Amino acid sequence: MNEVESRVAAGVITELVKQTVYPIKHAVTSKWGKSALKSEIELIDAYEKYLTKSKEKYSKTKTLLYKRTPKDLYSFYENLNVKYEEQQIDTSDIRSILEVSNRIIITGTGGIGKSTMMKHFFQNSIDTTFLVPIMIELRNLNDRTNNGEIDLVDYIYNNIVDFDFNTKKIYLEYSLETGKNILLFDGLDEVKNEILNDVILAIQKFGHKYNKCPIIVTSRPTDSFIGWNEYIEVSACPLSKSQALSLINKLDFDTDIKKNFYKELDERLYDTYEDFASIPLLLTIMLITYDNNANIPKELHEFYEQAFSALFYTHDASKGGYKREIESKLSYDRFKKVFSHFCFQSYLNDDYTFTNEKVLSYLNESKRKFENDSDFNTENLLDDLINSVCMLVKDGLKYVFPHRSFQEYFAAIYTMNLLDDIQEKLFNEIVHGKSDCFDSRYVEILEQLQPDRFAKNFLLPKARELNSMINEKSYIKILSLFYMEAVIGNKFLAFPINDTTYFHIFDKILKLEGKVNGGWDKNEISQLYKKIIKKLGEEVNGIEFNQLNELGLLEDMLGIINFYKEIEIFSKGVEKIEAKLVTQSLSSEDFLKNL
Incomplete structure (x- = not known):
């Protein structure tokens, strides 16, 4: 901050202090008389010192680019919008969000910048309002040694004393009573579960008692806010x-x-x-x-x-060249190998968020897996994952991936190094059973990294089963694997997809052959609808494929969905994969003979 900016800031703080001290002075003298009032000069001095020191602290922050030296907040800060109902609210001026309510909860995922936004609110409230901001990082309540009810006023007072607020607690209480503060409670999701209810109760009781003071709370999204009836929940918007x-x-x-x-x-x-x-x-x-x-x-x-x-x-x-040490002392390749195993385990177990205990348990399992070539301290590795390579983000009391696709990528890297028979067993017994299997980047990346092995181990086993059904003309069985029963409504007929592995394998091989599943003729579907209604009446709302067969209408349906044409394309696609694998096998044998 240059000299001009410093003078402007000092002037703003002086004016804010005056606007704060006078109501306190009036409240004290009205209740207790002039003799009870501490020296006005001392009171002004306490507020000025507090605001100057706290403004300095919250004006700087460390970033991923500048891990050692805090940078000026506004040298890089980009205002995030928040969404309330269907409206996006600009947060560059804190007054915009306070117009929505003086009780606000801001939710957002890790990495979106909630804590940085709160530092902005701290600075901005000094510059644009006559409210003295108080920032409370709620995770610090985890260090309390005494159990039971939390005296939030006492806790707040002790916090601001650390910023040279050298006056009695009663003056803070008068300030809160007259509504001269704005409270910024950052990181409710970082509070330990065992004290979370106590903290929530303390914030709510505090809000009831000092109802003139605006309160903003940040947290990751959670159902816990359903009972916060006085608070409006808004969500932090991603960057446009x-x-x-x-x-x-x-x-x-x-x-x-x-x-x-x-x-x-x-x-x-x-x-x-x-x-x-x-x-x-x-x-x-x-x-x-x-x-x-x-x-x-x-x-x-x-x-x-x-x-x-x-x-x-x-x-x-x-x-200018400083590189943060890798605390685990692992080389790049070993670090990657251990982390890939961690991602592989957690992905297959559908674990995307981790407590400290769980993340260390996974890392210890990975350490045991590679104990012959990778000796490291798991606590150090966790520190590296958070602070050096940023593959995990502390989100409250839990750890999350900065983006879930990082987990999927490294899980795919580990899978790629498994032998064919293990890969095939993994895919057929575990991966195919995951509900999001075919929508995940895990499968997409595996196909990119090892297209031939993907076809052999992932596609071919189930494709062979389907081909066997085709050869046996088990068409009703195939239809039941692909679609739920036909749905009949008011003048329409639909075939909802049965979200099975077989359908997705069939669809994948059609795409490899350049054919997109679907695109049925609406007129033909309408004709089939009329035939079904004629035979069963308009009351029917669904029909199974066995019933269609009994009514002599199965062939109509098979024609509508291009069934015969598609199974022919599918079978040719499977034959191509089989032929390619035979060619590769022969090539390998020739290679070995020439060694």
């Missing part, structure tokens, strides 16, 4: 394209790299990687990756590999 570009423009980074990345972000990267580019933390990871490689690859697996490598080897931009 213009906001993402603005953020990149503000970052203190190599000018040429930033200029080129900005251009590509505008032209294609934001649209291609919106899930990443709209989250401040992940957008920063994209920039670091771009810096290391001068591009962001189009293939997903290449992007994740480059991002991990960039983060593992990244330097602190504020130190």
Whole structure:
């Protein structure tokens, strides 16, 4: 902050203090008389010292780019919008959000910037309101040694005393009673479960007692806020394209790299990687990756590999070459191997968020897996994952991936190194049973990384079973695997997809052959509908494939859905995969003979 800015800030604080002290003075003298009032000069001094020191603290923060040296908040901060009902609210001025309510809960996922937003609110409330802000990082309540009811006023007072608020607690209480403060409770999700209810109760009781003071609480999304009837819940919005570009423009980074990345972000990267580019933390990871490689690859697996490598080897931009030590002392390859196993285990167990106990349990299991070539301390590895390579983010009391696709990528990396018979067993007994199997990046990345082995181990076993049914002409059985019973409504007929592995395998092989499943003729479906109604009456609302067969209408349905044509294409696709595998096997034998 330059001299002019310092003087402006000092003037703002002085005016704010006056607006705060006078109501307190009036309240005290009205109740107790002038003799009870502490020296007005001392009271002004206490507030000025508090605001000056706390403003300084919350004006700086560390970032992924500057891990050692805190940077000025407004040198890089991009205002996030919050969403209330269907309306987006600009948070550049705290008064906009206070117009919605003086009781606000802001929810958002890890990495979106809730805590940074609260630091902005602290600064902005000093500049734009006559309210003295008080920031309480709720995770610090976890360190309380005494159990039972939480005296939040006492806790707040002790916090602000640390910022040189050298006056009696009663003056804080008068300040709260007259509504001269705004309370910023950051990170409710970081409070331990065993005291969470006590903290919630303390905040609610505090809000009832000091109902003139605005209160803002941040947390990750949770159902716990259903009972907070006095509070309005708003959600932090991801960065829009213009906001993402603005953020990149503000970052203190190599000018040429930033200029080129900005251009590509505008032209294609934001649209291609919106899930990443709209989250401040992940957008920063994209920039670091771009810096290391001068591009962001189009293939997903290449992007994740480059991002991990960039983060593992990244330097602190504020130190001109400083590289944070890898505390676990693992090399890049060993670190990647251990982390891949961690992701593989947790992905198969559907674990995406972790308590401290659970994450260490998984890491210890990975350590045992590679104990012959990787000796490390799991606590150090966890520290590396959070602070060095940023593959885990502390979200409240839990750990989460900065983006779930990182877990899927590294799980796929581990899977790729398994032998064929183990891969096939894994896919058929575990992976195919996962509800999101065919929608996951895990499967998509495996197909990119090992297309031939993917076809052999993932597609072929189930495809052979389907081919056997086709050869036996078990058409009703196949239809039952692909579709639920036909649904009949008011002048329509539909065939809802039965979300089974067989349907997706069939669909995948059709796509490999350049054929897209579906595209049925509406007129033919309408004709079948009329035939069914004629035979069963208009009261019918569903019909099984066996019934269609008994009514002599199965062939009509098979014609409508292009069944015969599609199973022919499917069978040819399976034959191609089989033939390719035979060719590869013969090639391997010839190779071995020539060794």
